[in-house]
Amino acid sequence: MPTPVSALSLQRPRTLTAALAMLADDPTLTPIAGCTDVFVNLHFGTLENRRFVDLWGLDELRGIRAGASGASRASIRIGALATYTDIIRSPLVQRRVPMLVAAAREVGGAQIQNRGTLGGNIANASPAGDTLPVLAAAGARVVLRSAKGERTVPFNGFYTGYRTSVRQPAELITAVEIPPIEGRQWWRKVGTRRAQAISKVMMAGVRGRTVRVAIGSVAPTVVQATAAAEVLTKGGSIADAQTALRSEITPIDDIRSTGEYRLRVAENLLAAFWRETK
Numbered sequence: 145m146p147t148p149v150s151a152l153s154l155q156r157p158r159t160l161t162a163a164l165a166m167l168a169d170d171p172t173l174t175p176i177a178g179c180t181d182v183f184v185n186l187h188f189g190t191l192e193n194r195r196f197v198d199l200w201g202l203d204e205l206r207g208i209r210a211g212a213s214g215a216s217r218a219s220i221r222i223g224a225l226a227t228y229t230d231i232i233r234s235p236l237v238q239r240r241v242p243m244l245v246a247a248a249r250e251v252g253g254a255q256i257q258n259r260g261t262l263g264g265n266i267a268n269a270s271p272a273g274d275t276l277p278v279l280a281a282a283g284a285r286v287v288l289r290s291a292k293g294e295r296t297v298p299f300n301g302f303y304t305g306y307r308t309s310v311r312q313p314a315e316l317i318t319a320v321e322i323p324p325i326e327g328r329q330w331w332r333k334v335g336t337r338r339a340q341a342i343s344k345v346m347m348a349g350v351r352g353r354t355v356r357v358a359i360g361s362v363a364p365t366v367v368q369a370t371a372a373a374e375v376l377t378k379g380g381s382i383a384d385a386q387t388a389l390r391s392e393i394t395p396i397d398d399i400r401s402t403g404e405y406r407l408r409v410a411e412n413l414l415a416a417f418w419r420e421t422k
């Protein structure tokens with residue numbers, strides 16, 4: 145049953161400092177960005193939280209730019225409030241992280257792409273979050289800020305388990321930093337439909353001197369397929385890499401797919417990645 149709106153409260157800070165002060169005072173407040181995930185939970189009455197902080201007006205969390213040095217090979221910094229549409233339209237992201245643009249294009253439909261944010265996708269921590277394999281394969285870093293200060297954590301150490309992360313309740317994700325990526329980038333999502341469907345399996349890959357592969361929807365959190373990637377980095381065959389992949393993922397059966405199906409799809413995606421990035 146939908147949560148009655150009259151039971152909810154919403155605070156609208158004008159600055160990031162004000163938002164962080166609100167969260168420091170009451171870490172049970174729930175931040176909302178595009179609200180596309182939160183609204184679904186409110187609609188189904190599955191969200192216990194009743195008090196929210198609206199981040200949407202905080203321009204400090206917007207913007208996509210090259211790192212502080214401005215050098216073309218510096219990291220790029222994507223504000224947590226960047227929407228999928230912002231990402232798709234950004235010449236910088238198109239040039240530097242085309243696999244993120246490819247993933248963003250397949251998130252929901254136009255409405256979700258206009259409202260859904262990168263920070264929300266990360267914080268929501270769904271194993272089926274489409275940007276997560278991209279960020280894992282890219283070696284991204286997550287910038288977290290609280291009233292006490294800022295810290296940066298490697299994306300590959302951000303999640304601690306199913307829907308849990310190192311983010312503290314009084315911290316906001318403020319941005320994501322993506323270092324220069326050497327090699328060809330690749331992204332593929334397998335779902336029942338091209339968009340508007342939750343991914344059954346998705347994979348991001350980087351084929352450079354070192355190969356990197358990350359897979360979503362095959363474990364409680366996004367998985368870096370380090371064993372399979374190492375086989376490929378060392379010049380091993382795709383068959384050996386697929387065998388290595390089997391040893392590092394054990395997808396479960398759920399309402400969308402069986403574990404065995406997901407395993408086969410993941411193996412096939414690995415082969416497609418290798419074939420298409422020759």
Ligand SMILES: Cc1cc2nc3c(=O)[nH]c(=O)nc-3n(C[C@H](O)[C@H](O)[C@H](O)COP(=O)(O)OP(=O)(O)OC[C@H]3O[C@@H](n4cnc5c(N)ncnc54)[C@H](O)[C@@H]3O)c2cc1C
Pocket residue numbers: 174175176177178179180181182183184199224225250251252253256259260261262263264265266267268272273274275315316317318339340341342343
């Ligand atoms: C119809 C539909 C289709 C969808 N399709 C896809 C899809 O194809 N692929 C996909 O990956 N997702 C999909 N989603 C899920 C959703 O749109 C994305 O996860 C989106 O990126 C969430 O961003 P948001 O800004 O709307 O998050 P919100 O709903 O505002 O927040 C989500 C969670 O993140 C937290 N949060 C948000 N921003 C921050 C921040 N800066 N710091 C700390 N915590 C924060 C909130 O507290 C909440 O727990 C879909 C959703 C719908 C309704």
